[in-house]
Amino acid sequence: MLGKLAGWNDTIVALATANGVGAIGVIRLSGDLAWSIANNLFPSKDLLQQKSHTLHVGFLKYNDQLIDEVVVSLFKGPRSYTGEDVVELSCHGSPYIQQNIIDLCIEAGARLAKPGEFTQRAFLNGKMDLTQAEAVADLIASNTEAARKTALQNMRGGFSVVLKALRDQLLSFSALIELELDFSQEDVEFADRTQLNLLLQEAGIKVSQLVQSFQLGNVIKNGVQVAIIGKPNAGKSTLLNALLNENRAIVSDIAGTTRDTIEETLNIDGIIFRLIDTAGIRDNTADEIESIGVEKSLEKMRQADLVVYLFDIATETVEAIREKAAEFQQQGFQYLLVANKSDQVNESVKKNFETIGNITFIAAKQVNNIEALKQRLVEKVVSGDLHTEDTVxxxxxxxxxxxxxxxxxxxxxxGLQMNIPGDLLALDIRRCLHYLGEITGEITNEDQLDYIFSKFCIGK
Structure with missing residues (x-):
């Protein structure tokens, strides 16, 4: 944990609600001067004589000039969000009024807070560890139910509890092994190597599970970029419209209608899919604009997390699609093969294509089997059920x-298997503890903290 940082003793102020006009705006003060600054602007009563966790209604005034009618919320440290004395002024949502109050607070001795500085102070005052602080930002940015649940689980300490238990056990063994070094002449062992080896096995399994959960966690937090590609007139734009249930893309029978990429988002079972409708890909075209569109399609395909290759089952051959699947596998793409216009062919044709494996049959124009395709999209990026109550x-x-x-x-x-000396074993354990401490914030530095909290909004 860091010692006191530059500006640690300053009283800070910022707008805690979103910028812009609204019914209510909340201005937050934190620091030693928070209560006295608010008291100087609030002549209705002496706030310094009030209890913590109380609300007070009255007018803010400055030099006998009425500023606004507000609700003042008082929180005495350490029983506050930051662990310091905190005041929240709930004023009317006029940007002019909000800025006027902030300016008066600054004139009275506060300074404008840096991005994330309230949460940074909460971390530095031991109100939360670094993983919980980062989960606060994730919760604010969450735009799906899955993202909200995952962030809330981590903010409540779900991730921290797992790491703390492992760190405490390793610290205990490390202390015993280092104690052995003090009695090296007596040739004694205080640390049970068998028990340590069992702990390491269990810890290795748990850490491996956490690492593997990042694939799901990244999907929940950032969504999945999906490139819908295929030949001209395969029905890509029709498919996009069917998935979105609206006429977002222009559809026509003219090959090359889509010249540029169209991007939209779709929430399926709590996962955000960023759908990209691309220009039809064909090798030879005399149209310069279409050629540029084709190149952009290929670029989007290379950048995508998942490629949906859409083809017209009535005009394509099994051999051609098999070759396309082999090409995607060779290039390492995650992909789905989707056979469009399946209502125009008989069952024997479908069975021939099923020999390729993992093909979804749809009729985009008639919106047939679109729900099944949505489930295939989810299955492709999520292994098993989506349990956001688990640590992710x-x-x-x-x-x-x-x-x-x-x-x-x-x-x-x-090292245990090789019976290495205790001092080397203790060194390896300390290295492990170092990386665990980096995650939770027991081991960090000012530059790292500034980088992490710079991504927060100002009032948080």
């Missing part, structure tokens, strides 16, 4: 450190 890693910083923890656990186990 959603942060790339966390998974990078967890991979180092995984390596360290393996090195400790190898």
């Amino acid at each position: 890693v959603t942060n790339a910083r966390h998974v990078a450190s967890l991979r180092e923890v995984e390596k360290s656990l393996l090195e400790i186990r190898n």
Whole structure:
């Protein structure tokens, strides 16, 4: 944990609600001067004599000039969000009034808060660890039920509890092993190697599960980019419209109608899919504009998390689609093969295409089997059921450190098997503890904290 940072003792102020006109705006103060600054602007009563966790209605005034009627919320540290003295002024939602109040607070001795500084102070004052602080930002940014549940689970300490239990057990073993070094002449063992090896096995399994959960966590947090590609007139734009249940893309029988990519988002079972309708891909075209569109389609395909290859089953051959599937596999693409216009062919034709494997048959124009395709999209990116109550890693910083923890656990186990000296074993354990501490914030630095909290909004 860090010591006191520059500006740590300052009283900070910021708008805690969104910018713009609204019914109510909330201005937050935190620091030693918070209550006195609010008291100087609130002549209705002496706030310094009031109890913590109380609300007070009255007028804000400055030099006998009426500013606004407000509700003042008082929180005495450490029983506050930041762990410091906190005041929240609920004023009317005029941007002019809000800025006027903030300016008066600054004139009285506060300074404007940096992005995420309230939550940063909560972390530095031990109100939450770093994973919980980062979950606050994830909760604010959540735009699906799955994202909300995952962020709330981590904010309540679900991830932290798992890591803390492992860290405490490793610390205990590390202390016993280092104690052995003080009695090296007596040749004694305080740490039970068998029990340590069992702990390392269980920890390795748990950490591996957390690392693997990042694939799901990344999908929940950031969504999935899906490129819908295929030849001209395969029905890509019709499919986009069917998935969205609206006429978003222009549809016609003229090949090459879609010249540029069209991007829309679709929420399926709590997962955000960013759908990209691309220009039809064909090798030879004399149209320069269409050629540019084709190149952009190929670029989007390379950038996508998932490729939906749509083809007209009435005009394509099994051999051609089999070759396309082999091409996607060779290039390492995640893909779905979708046979459009399946209402125009008989069952024997469908059975021939089924030999390729994993083909979804639809009729986009008639909106047939679109729900089945949606479920295939979810199944492709989520292994099994989506249990957001479980501990799920959603942060790339966390998974990078967890991979180092995984390596360290393996090195400790190898060291035990090789009967390496206790001082080297203790060194490996300390390395593992270091990476665990990086995740939760026991080990960090000012630059890292500034980077993490700079991504927060100002009033949080």
